[in-house]
Amino acid sequence: MTLSILSLSNTFGQPAIRPDTGTLIKDVDRTGYGTLVIHNNWRMDTVAVLADQDIKPLIAVYIQAKGSLNITEIDDGNYNLYFTIGNLWNPEKRIFDNVFGYYRYNMPLIFETSEIDNEIEYSIYELDLYEAKGSNFVPDYFEFPDLR
Numbered sequence: 001m002t003l004s005i006l007s008l009s010n011t012f013g014q015p016a017i018r019p020d021t022g023t024l025i026k027d028v029d030r031t032g033y034g035t036l037v038i039h040n041n042w043r044m045d046t047v048a049v050l051a052d053q054d055i056k057p058l059i060a061v062y063i064q065a066k067g068s069l070n071i072t073e074i075d076d077g078n079y080n081l082y083f084t085i086g087n088l089w090n091p092e093k094r095i096f097d098n099v100f101g102y103y104r105y106n107m108p109l110i111f112e113t114s115e116i117d118n119e120i121e122y123s124i125y126e127l128d129l130y131e132a133k134g135s136n137f138v139p140d141y142f143e144f145p146d147l148r
Contacts, residue, residue: 031073032076036074037124040065048071082145
């Protein structure tokens with residue numbers, strides 16, 4: 001499944017020192033089969049957050065501009081997906097010092113695993129984040145997960 005997501009159209013420079021793509025900011029023990037692939041085609045860094053239905057962040061990962069990442073071993077369940085974009089990542093506060101936006105994908109990502117004829121089938125989601133004038137986000141108010 002490919003999902004397209006809106007970005008800001010302005011260009012902002014990135015600092016010289018920032019976390020590598022794949023740096024885990026928050027994580028839980030994972031033993032599932034689910035996979036989430038994110039391609040950050042934005043010109044800004046992002047932090048992707050997979051949260052439960054209570055907005056508790058389970059997995060938060062840093063993705064540099066133009067970077068891609070596979071998050072594996074996601075347990076079965078319904079998750080909300082959030083992004084924040086910006087620069088000057090502050091590791092103590094676990095936020096960008098310069099935040100350019102917060103986003104939430106409006107539909108939950110449902111990860112399911114089943115065994116059919118001795119083969120395991122599991123959910124794989126692939127997202128392409130890119131700069132566009134349109135979006136599959138509906139503007140609304142939402143709470144962004146607290147990464148502290």
